[in-house]
Amino acid sequence: MTERYKYSNDGYLNEDFRLFHLKDSSGQEKDFHFHEFDKLVILISGKVDYTVEGTTYKLEPWDILLVRHHMIHKAAIDLSVPYERIIIYLDSAYVERFAPNAGLMDCFAEAERRGYCLMRPDENAIAGLKDALGRLEATQDDELFGAQLLRGTMLVQLLVLANRIMLSDKSHADTVADSGGKIAPALSYINENLTNELNIDDMAALCYLSRYHFMRLFKAQTGCTVHNYIRQKRLVLAARLIREGMSASAAAAECGFVDYSAFHRAFTKTFRVSPGRIKKQ
The missing domain is CATH 2.60.120.280 (Regulatory protein AraC)
Incomplete structure (x- = not known):
């Protein structure tokens, strides 16, 4: 993968x-x-x-x-x-x-x-x-x-x-x-601000780490890069919003996806079903 x-x-x-x-x-x-x-x-x-x-x-x-x-x-x-x-x-x-x-x-x-x-x-x-x-x-x-x-x-x-x-x-x-070590504040911050702009330098500062060390430690703790973790969490949030009745395009925009076609591809890859079909499940 x-x-x-x-x-x-x-x-x-x-x-x-x-x-x-x-x-x-x-x-x-x-x-x-x-x-x-x-x-x-x-x-x-x-x-x-x-x-x-x-x-x-x-x-x-x-x-x-x-x-x-x-x-x-x-x-x-x-x-x-x-x-x-x-x-x-x-x-x-x-x-x-x-x-x-x-x-x-x-x-x-x-x-x-x-x-x-x-x-x-x-x-x-x-x-x-x-x-x-x-x-x-x-x-x-x-x-x-x-x-x-x-x-x-x-x-x-x-x-x-x-x-x-x-x-x-x-x-x-x-x-x-091992409670996530120094990245715990960043994990909480990400999950509380998925619909807002998220900046790696701000998250590194929350953890009192340099950008470089924060990114290395984040991947070691979670198994993925900061960017991909945020992307996954936003896809999950978008899926919930769609199930609750929001249109797929509105959910994509709400979760920070500017390019709908890229959102559709990532969503389908992750959930093995398109945004339109997940709404009907």
Whole structure:
């Protein structure tokens, strides 16, 4: 893949949610990528470092990682030991329809607000987590009466537990993650100002770095250049605006794309669907 389109939209979710229970010793290290859905990662065993938006988390067994849609992330896996994990893809719209106004996805929003995607449950919470995951996993092959309702109910129970863990979790106060180092202020600034002009010299100054060192460190932390990171985030924002009813041309202009044909090509390359078609999805 060329540098211009470094990040990929990886994985698809055609169901309301999808659970994977994976165990292997030959998993591949994926390049930096993002999803159109939210993702829960629960490590059961193994050694893996997850980098999410420039922050690297060293996962321990039964850690919970909350990766919100469009967050750029990558797993670095130690293949010398078996790697077992449960991954759940979530359609937030489905969760809201199933339990309106329940706030079940608030744990994802809180993780993003904190700038820290990891939760480290205590022993009591781990016992509850194992039980909730076991109940949910047991429904996956159920085809009897009410199976879909039962699966949704088990998912709700898991998300209630995740939110309770989030409310009491203090792991964000610990020093268990490399929190993006000196580029963290720039990452926050970019994500808060995607519709405004963004200047590399201003971002470097926010991080108290020279332009040269800022650009080198940014690529080391995120896997891509500053320009391409901003471009990707603006494409993601444009996709959301289009889904919300804005015309593709207006969304392109709002997100800083002057040349619509270049925007159309980049959008289609990233999302594997044109701006016009994504509006209908």
